Amino acid sequence: MLLKLMILGLVALIDISEGQTGCYGDINRVDTTGASWRTARAEGLQYNGVSASEKIAEKDLNAMNNYKTIIQRAGRRYCVDPAVIAGIISRESHAGKILQNGWGDHGKGFGLMQVDRGSHAPVKPWNGEAHLNQGTSILVGMIKDIQRKFPRWTKEQQLKGGISAYNAGTKNVRSYDQMDIGTTNDDYANDAVARAKYYKRNGY
DSSP: OHHHHHHHHHHHHHHHHHHHHBSSOOGGGSOOOOBOHHHHHHTTOSOOBHHHHHHHHHHHHHHHHTTHHHHHHHHHHHTBOHHHHHHHHHHHHTTTTTOBTTEETTTTEETTTTEETTTSOOOSSTTSHHHHHHHHHHHHHHHHHHHHHOTTSOHHHHHHHHHHHHHHOGGGOOOSTTTTTTSGGGOHHHHHHHHHHHHHHTTO
């Protein structure tokens, strides 16, 4: 009986750990330079870097909280840290605030996670759980592609590479230090990671 209780306790600890970090590395251990000057200025900020990313994420927090429950469910379903999903949502759509009927990027991207309709059939509604499941599954696919492409990278490096690939594709990730060259504003993963860390500290 004692052994059974010990095993159940260990399983519970594993579940808690995975719920906090996901299966693809610890976002808090991912290095980041944050938002570029180009991204920061587009947001009306006079400074760049991690502090700029955090300010942008802070502005999106109230809107993000509207979707917190389904973000967390998508995270559990795909074993992805909900904070990572939130960081991508902030970067892609400001938690939906900049979308027109769910569409962004001149009609090319759909939903909170801005699924590219040129590569995927968008799942509606734009702010629903099914959409988040689709976007998160695409992210997981990118992370796994990076794992295969760079098997010697740490889990955290592969996670960052997958976030970069979510924006510009796996082929664009050619080295760790320059993975963001060719992404939007050349800072996608660094900015999204910094935003994700903010959300991690704020309940995600």
